[in-house]
Amino acid sequence: MFLTLANVDVVYNGVIQVLRSTNIEVREGQMVVLLGANGAGKTTTLKAISSLLHAELGEVTAGRITYKGKDIANADPSDTVRDGIVQVLEGRRVLGHLTVLQNLMVGAHLRSDRAAVKTDLERVYDYFPALPPLLNRTAGYLSGGEMQMVLIGRALMARPELLILDEPSMGLAPILVQQLFETIGRIKREEGLTVLLVEQNARAAIAQCDYGYIMEGGRIVLHGDREQLQGNQDVQEFYLGMSGAADRPSYRDVKHYRRRKRWLG
Known part of the structure; x- marks a missing residue:
C-alpha cells in the first residue's frame, strides 16, 4: 500500500486527543478525499502525514503511518518532503x-x-x-x-509523489472552484500523482475522487469509492444537500446525533 494510517492517535499538548484509532489507506495514483465537519480531525490527519504536528505541539502517540513501506510517524518535515510528500496548507499561505x-x-x-x-x-x-x-x-x-x-x-x-491539499477551494467563486478541480484532476493524470484532499465542497470533491473517507470526532465512520459515496443516503443528506426535506427543522445538534447514530450503527 502506498500510504497507510493504522490505528493512529494524535494528542496535542500531551492532553488533547484529536485522532482516535484512525485508519486510512491511499493507493498509488488515486485521488482520495477526506470529508467531515469542522473539528472532525481532518487537518490534523493531514499534518500527521506531512510531519507538521510538532509546530503545534502535536504528536502521533499510537499507531503507524506507513508511506511506501517506511514508518513516517513524527518524522522530520524536511525528510518527509524529500520522500515526496508535499502539503498545501489551508489559508492561502x-x-x-x-x-x-x-x-x-x-x-x-x-x-x-x-x-x-x-x-x-x-x-x-x-x-x-x-x-x-x-x-x-x-x-x-x-x-x-x-x-x-x-x-x-x-x-x-x-x-511530489503524494500531493496533500487542505481546503483548496475555500473562499473561491463557484466558477473558480470548477476550474481548480479540473486542473487538479489534470495534474493527477499527467503527473501520475497521488492526491489526498480535504475539502468542504463535498460535491466537487466526491465527483473527482477515486475513494473517500468520512470523519467524525477523530474517527473514520464511513468510507467507499466515488459511486458508493454518491449513492449513500447519509452522505447525500449531510454532505450533498439532497435530503429533499427542506420543510423539516435543521437543528445542528440533532443532525449530528442522527449522523453519528447512522454511521456507527
Whole structure:
C-alpha cells in the first residue's frame, strides 16, 4: 500500500486527543478525499502525514503511518518532503513579501537539478496560464484564486509523489472552484500523482475522487469509492444537500446525533 494510517492517535499538548484509532489507506495514483465537519480531525490527519504536528505541539502517540513501506510517524518535515510528500496548507499561505516567481522557486529549494527545475516551471505555467503575467508581482497582493494557483504550483516544484491539499477551494467563486478541480484532476493524470484532499465542497470533491473517507470526532465512520459515496443516503443528506426535506427543522445538534447514530450503527 502506498500510504497507510493504522490505528493512529494524535494528542496535542500531551492532553488533547484529536485522532482516535484512525485508519486510512491511499493507493498509488488515486485521488482520495477526506470529508467531515469542522473539528472532525481532518487537518490534523493531514499534518500527521506531512510531519507538521510538532509546530503545534502535536504528536502521533499510537499507531503507524506507513508511506511506501517506511514508518513516517513524527518524522522530520524536511525528510518527509524529500520522500515526496508535499502539503498545501489551508489559508492561502503565500510568502506575501516575495514575488510570484520567488514563491514558486521556494518549492524547488531542496533540488539541485536546475535544468529540470526550469522545465517544471514551464509545466506549472501550462497548468496555470494566469501566472506568467504575474511573475514579478508581490504575492501578498494577489487575489484568492491567484494565491491558490501559486501555492499548488509551488508544491509541484518540489516534485511530489503524494500531493496533500487542505481546503483548496475555500473562499473561491463557484466558477473558480470548477476550474481548480479540473486542473487538479489534470495534474493527477499527467503527473501520475497521488492526491489526498480535504475539502468542504463535498460535491466537487466526491465527483473527482477515486475513494473517500468520512470523519467524525477523530474517527473514520464511513468510507467507499466515488459511486458508493454518491449513492449513500447519509452522505447525500449531510454532505450533498439532497435530503429533499427542506420543510423539516435543521437543528445542528440533532443532525449530528442522527449522523453519528447512522454511521456507527
